[in-house]
Amino acid sequence: LVFVNTRMQAELLFQELWRINDLGLPIALHHGSLDASQRRKVEAAMAAGTLKAVVATSTLDLGIDWGDVDLVIHVGAPKGASRFTQRIGRANHRLEEPSQAILVPSNRFEVLECRAAVDAVEAGAQDVTLSRSGGLDVLAQHVLGTACAGPFNPEALFAEVTSAAPYSALSRDNFDRVVDFVSTGGYALKTYDRFAKLKATPDGRMRLAHPRFVLTYRLNAGTIVAAPVIKVRLVRRRSFDKRKALTGGRVIGEVDEYFIEQLRTGDAFVLAG
Structure with missing residues (x-):
């Protein structure tokens, strides 16, 4: 190997x-x-x-x-x-x-x-990180996931989160800011309704603003951003037709969309795959 x-x-x-x-x-x-x-x-x-x-x-x-x-x-x-x-x-x-x-x-x-x-x-030495502070993006996912299960009490959720070692030093102010970000989309997105995912209930708990967010969350849970990719196909020269160049052919790999955007017609590049 x-x-x-x-x-x-x-x-x-x-x-x-x-x-x-x-x-x-x-x-x-x-x-x-x-x-x-x-x-x-x-x-x-x-x-x-x-x-x-x-x-x-x-x-x-x-x-x-x-x-x-x-x-x-x-x-x-x-x-x-x-x-x-x-x-x-x-x-x-x-x-x-x-x-x-x-x-x-x-x-x-x-x-x-x-x-x-x-x-x-x-x-026997290792170069791993044995401990690290929790990321706020992961916390935002957890806040939304909790709301998908039902209304939650911010006080109780804060106590739960800070009981985990990576978030033991999390301040209440930062926690409230994350909850507000999930609730409104933050200062940059608060004007768009689709980013307002939480609403406060009369008894002080937080709930989902709309049931559709449950499906969205379950289909997209995770903090790794997926980059768009383009399939690369092998088209036989004898059957090559400019009008049909984007159809058919065996898939030989994929390239990131941002890479394709930098190319011009006629450019040659090495496909790692």
């Missing part, structure tokens, strides 16, 4: 391995820009033990429980002891068998970084 840090590195390394693969051994590529169906095919082949090598990015960091991975090769500095330990652990996923890995610096500057990563792993 060959790990790299970027999709571009994965593409270039896989192409080079394919070029020197004179024996025609079954090898594969796995990263986030590949179509989901293609990734599933690679994962199924790995589970079946039919592949001799796979070049991958962080998409195969977690969730692998296949004992047929004999060796991990990490090309480039791992950018952290925790990531390196996690990737090493993909090899020899069998009881009481050690994991084996080879770390390959991609340039002279990464030699020291790789040495530091090896020393950290041997010392």
